[in-house]
Amino acid sequence: MTKSTIAATLAMCLLAVQPCAQAADAPAKVNANLAILKQWVIGGDTRWDYLTLDSAASRLYIARASHVSVLNADTGAVLGDIPNTNGVHGTAIASEAGHGFTSNGKDNSVTMFDLKSLKALETIKVGEKPDAIIYDPGSERVFAMNGKSEDATAIDPKTGKVIGTVKLGGGPEFAASDLQGKLFINLEDKNEVVVVDSKKLTATAHWPLAPGKTPTGIAIDSKHHRLFCGCRSQAMIILDSESGHVIGNVPIGAGVDATAFDPTTELAYASNGDGTLSVIHEESPGKFAILQTVKTVKGAKTMALDGLTGHIFLGGVLPASDGKAGGFGVLVVGPKTGE
Numbered sequence: 001m002t003k004s005t006i007a008a009t010l011a012m013c014l015l016a017v018q019p020c021a022q023a024a025d026a027p028a029k030v031n032a033n034l035a036i037l038k039q040w041v042i043g044g045d046t047r048w049d050y051l052t053l054d055s056a057a058s059r060l061y062i063a064r065a066s067h068v069s070v071l072n073a074d075t076g077a078v079l080g081d082i083p084n085t086n087g088v089h090g091t092a093i094a095s096e097a098g099h100g101f102t103s104n105g106k107d108n109s110v111t112m113f114d115l116k117s118l119k120a121l122e123t124i125k126v127g128e129k130p131d132a133i134i135y136d137p138g139s140e141r142v143f144a145m146n147g148k149s150e151d152a153t154a155i156d157p158k159t160g161k162v163i164g165t166v167k168l169g170g171g172p173e174f175a176a177s178d179l180q181g182k183l184f185i186n187l188e189d190k191n192e193v194v195v196v197d198s199k200k201l202t203a204t205a206h207w208p209l210a211p212g213k214t215p216t217g218i219a220i221d222s223k224h225h226r227l228f229c230g231c232r233s234q235a236m237i238i239l240d241s242e243s244g245h246v247i248g249n250v251p252i253g254a255g256v257d258a259t260a261f262d263p264t265t266e267l268a269y270a271s272n273g274d275g276t277l278s279v280i281h282e283e284s285p286g287k288f289a290i291l292q293t294v295k296t297v298k299g300a301k302t303m304a305l306d307g308l309t310g311h312i313f314l315g316g317v318l319p320a321s322d323g324k325a326g327g328f329g330v331l332v333v334g335p336k337t338g339e
Contacts, residue, residue, distance in 0.1 A: 032267065032279045032292035037311070038332035040076030041318055042069060046328045048315045050090035050132065050258070053304035057115070060304060060313055060330070061091040061100070068102055070118060073306065073313070076330060080118040085111050092133040092142050094157035101142050101155065103130035110144050110153075112160040122160040126153035132174040138181035139198035145172035145185065152185065154201055164201045168194050174258070176220040176227065184227055184241065186215035193218070193229065193239065207244030212237035217259035219268060224282070228268040230256035236270055236280055238288055248288040252278040257301035262310060267291065271314055273301040277333060296331055310334055 047065040053073060054061070060071040068082040068091055087106025094100070095115070102111045103126075110130060112122040127146025130153070135142050141163060142155040150171055154163040170187030172194075177183055183196040187206075191213050195205040209215055214232035220241060221228070227239040230252065236259070238248030255273025262269075270278040277294040300316030311334040320326035 032281070033336050034277070034279060034292060034294050034312075034333050035336045036294075036296070036331050037334050037337075038076065039318055039321075039329060040071070040332070041325065041327050041329040042071070042076075042078065043325075043327040043329075044069075046317050048302065048328065049088070050302050051304040051313055051315050051330075052091040052093060053306055053313065054093045054095070054115075055306050055308045056095060061093075062315055062330070063088040063090055063102070071330070076332075082111065082113055082118055082120065084120070089131045090133045092135045094135045094142060096140075097157035099157055099160070101133055101135075101144075101157070103133040103144050105129050105131060105147075108146075110142075110155065112155075124155060124160050124162060126155075126162070127151050127165065131172065134175050134177060134183075136177045136181075136183060136198045137179050138177060141198060143175065143183065143198070145175060147171045147173075147188075152183075152196065154198070166196055166201045166203060168196075168203060169206065170194065173216050174218050176218045178220060178222055178241065184218060184220065186218045186229060188214055188216065191215065191231075193227065193244070195244070205244060207239060209237045209239075209246070211235070211249065212246075216257050217270070219259040219261040221261050221263065221266070221268070223263065224266075226261075226268075226282070228259050228261055228270075228280070230259040230270045232256060236268065236278065236288075247286050248282075250278075250280050250288050250290060252276075252280075252290075253293070255301055258303045260303060260305035260312070262305060262307060264307065265310060269303065269305065269312060271296070271301050271303040271312075273299055275300060277303075277312065277314070294333055296333070300331060 049063040052061040110124040128148035130144040132145040170190035173186040175185040212231035217230040253272030253276035268280040275298040279292040281291040297316040300314040318329040
């Protein structure tokens, strides 16, 4: 099958009432044996933020302060660049619309670009200091999380027109979609998750994360109704995504920024600024534990997960090695060869 066919099949598995894989209710029994597989030095400015993966197109988008670097996700080759994205934090991909979107924090704007040519098409005014940005398949809308104005701007991914704004009641960090019309957004300053109806553009609930503090990344396990919230208090707080109850609290590394969940292996990840990748598994219903801690590089706190290969891409400043110069680049983490 082509990558686009595989990606479509994976999406259908996530949406199905009876999932394509792991029919049993109990979490899968797995062993983590992850290691750094590749290191790609890109160079240039050492400021960066979110990484976003377009699995079907094998493209990795990296926010680089004033522009977005676009890499081949298989080889690390630089494919292009999206310039003039002042204070860019993240990238969202709306494949069916053929458009991508960047959140430009210093310009209070979003840039809509063509996915094939990477050419900028529109500059869209949003709220104050947009940070994270995601595409929500449930509503077929792009959402920019505006940190200073404490709201989220909904955008039509086909036209680039603003559809509306959702007041969140706090400063948003990252968001996760259940693919069916709900967004779960970390509020960093309130230590809680706000639930948003992405079709009606209303906030429907606020869930506390105590004892977790300063939440950043968030990821969802739609099958088991779990939310994984990485908190700067060095904890991964796990919530029931239906009730909002805290059902897990796992110690992780310091300086977490991003989290991810792989529905194939049923592993959750936290990328930490202290140079570690925390790998978390639900050993039995409601019992969570660290399965492995992978040593990365200091500052490698943002990541993207490829749901097709299980590879994890981390941004960081790589040291010189084997006669090769160091500099900003990408670490690729995955199962050791042959295992």
